Amino acid sequence: MSGQPVVEFKQVSKSFGQRKVLDHVSFTVNEGEVLCILGRSGTGKSVTLKLMIGLLKPDSGSVLVGSEDISQLEGDGLAKIRRDIGFLFQSAALFDSFTVGDNLALPVKHFDKKHKSPKQIQTEVEDMLRQVGLEKDVNKLPSELSGGMKKRAGLARALVLNPKLLLVDEPSSGLDRITASEIDELLMKFNTERNTTMIIVTHDVRGARKLADKVAVLDEGNLVGFGTVEELDRSDNGLVRELISESQS
Amino acid sequence: MSKISRFLSATGEMSSFGLRAIAAAFVPPYEWAASLQQLEEIGAHSVPLVTAAGFALGIVLTLHTHATLIKFGAVALSPTLQAVSFITELGPLVTALLIAGRVGSGIGAELAxxxxxxxxxxxxxxxVDSFKMLVVTRVVGCIIAMPLLTLFMDFTSLVGGFISERFSSHMSVTLYVHAAFANLAWSDFLAPTLKTCVFGFIIGSVSSFFGYTINEGSAGVRKAATNSVVLSSLLIILSDVLLVKIIYFFFPGGAL
Known part of the structure; x- marks a missing residue:
């Protein structure tokens, strides 16, 4: 389980105006691991994910993805790193005007158009949709999907290029417990089958306890807890114990 | 004073944003499919609005001018007045304002x-380059669509004018067309029609700027839509003053 480091945060700080969202945060996620990031709302969890894919730049510190500092990259260098990162947004962020199939085809066309025929791309898209149980919905628009289906379509889009790293923002938000559990099962399946490293921001402690190899707890811009679920259960920090407590579910 | 400096600063930012879009349009990969889709959305879908407005305005202008021209014994000049006023000024300007309302608000709201x-x-x-995929295609679509829509506006306003004239003075089509175009040179038609490319640039740049840069949730959507229409309409009218002066400079003897 402890392979090469895939993501390393080194003394990362990030502010928006006067508000410090991350304050000298450091941690490492290794290959194949699932890290769940917990914390109260507004403690910089989603910002952490956006820093990992270069949508935001840190004010100081470095964010290593593989061996590259993603905050220093632009253009082709950034595109090359992003090719190996999938991102499932909180709202799934499917393109309204595209069908589910076209949503999945977009990244494949962008990165592999020269090497793949339209037929191959279509086959890959259909295969990916089959894996998340949406094979019959390839021609539907996002507006025709339920919340859970949107999440599954978003997950399929994030995984269609078979990324080494998957970033997931609030996979269970807005979903009932059964649907949220189905999404968790899918994440576990892809982690096991593809050895995809996953970093999941969540408020769902039950899901986190089930999925996580490690848990990070953020509070007011500081990393106040980092370790396995068992280690955090024994943490000296009351907030960490409270956030990781099963009764939170 | 601070409002004026804010307006000038925002106009500068939007110009730079729009020019960046024009520059990006010439750099591969080209977004042909998305640009054509935008041209259809901005151009083809605006045709009913523009033609209906042109037709109605053509009738109204003829009704207004006919009565006045009769007083001066110059009723035969009605088609000329109609053609000159629409082709040189009203057509381009009204089309631009209509498109700023329909398309500008749509682009602003959609991107926000x-x-x-x-x-x-x-x-x-x-x-994927979101600027190229979303902004460049819309700015290019607006620039190409505007002169084409202006042609629809010019044509339907003359049709409306002719129908109105036909009912009031029984003028024939041949005579109407002859009278309408007798005093118009190609420069009177080309320069004002092509100036609408600038109006298209303004609509595309301003609305894309607000939509692409405002990140304030649902309130931002409303703000982007409103700002897009208000500022593009204002800039269209202000730039028209400048463009008319430039056209006068290059074609001093025109029907303008």
Missing amino acids: NLRASEQIDAIDAMS
Whole structure:
């Protein structure tokens, strides 16, 4: 389980105006691991994910993805790193005007158009949709999907290029417990089958306890807890114990 | 004073944003499919609005001018007045204002919604150039669509004018067309029609700027839509003053 480091945060700080969202945060996620990031709302969890894919730049510190500092990259260098990162947004962020199939085809066309025929791309898209149980919905628009289906379509889009790293923002938000559990099962399946490293921001402690190899707890811009679920259960920090407590579910 | 400096600063930012879009349009990969889709959305879908407005305005202008021209014994000049006023000024300006309302608000609201719902972030996260995919295609679509829509406006206003004239003075089509175009040179037609490319640039740049840069949730969508229409309409009218002066400078003897 402890392979090469895939993501390393080194003394990362990030502010928006006067508000410090991350304050000298450091941690490492290794290959194949699932890290769940917990914390109260507004403690910089989603910002952490956006820093990992270069949508935001840190004010100081470095964010290593593989061996590259993603905050220093632009253009082709950034595109090359992003090719190996999938991102499932909180709202799934499917393109309204595209069908589910076209949503999945977009990244494949962008990165592999020269090497793949339209037929191959279509086959890959259909295969990916089959894996998340949406094979019959390839021609539907996002507006025709339920919340859970949107999440599954978003997950399929994030995984269609078979990324080494998957970033997931609030996979269970807005979903009932059964649907949220189905999404968790899918994440576990892809982690096991593809050895995809996953970093999941969540408020769902039950899901986190089930999925996580490690848990990070953020509070007011500081990393106040980092370790396995068992280690955090024994943490000296009351907030960490409270956030990781099963009764939170 | 601070309002004026804010307006000038915003205009500068939007110009730079629009020029960046024009420059990006010439750099591969080209977004042909998305640009054609935008041309259809901005151009083809605006045709009913523009033709209906042109037809109605043509009738109204003829009704207004006919009575006045009769007083001066110059009723035969009605088609000329109609053609000159529409082709040189009213057609381009009214088309631009209509498109600023229909398309500008749409672009502003759509892009702001894409921003609010993280769809632009999703595009960037896939390393697809969201600026090119969303902004360049819309600015280019507006620039190409505007002169074409202006032609529809000019044509339907003359049709409306002719029908009105036909009912009031029984003028024949041949005579109407002859009278309408007798005093118009190609420069009177080409320069004002092509100036609408600048109006298209303004509509595309201003509305894309607000939509692409405002990130304030649903309130941002409303703000982007409103700002897009208000500022593009204002800039269209202000730039028209400058463009008319430039056209006068290059074609001093025109029907203008």
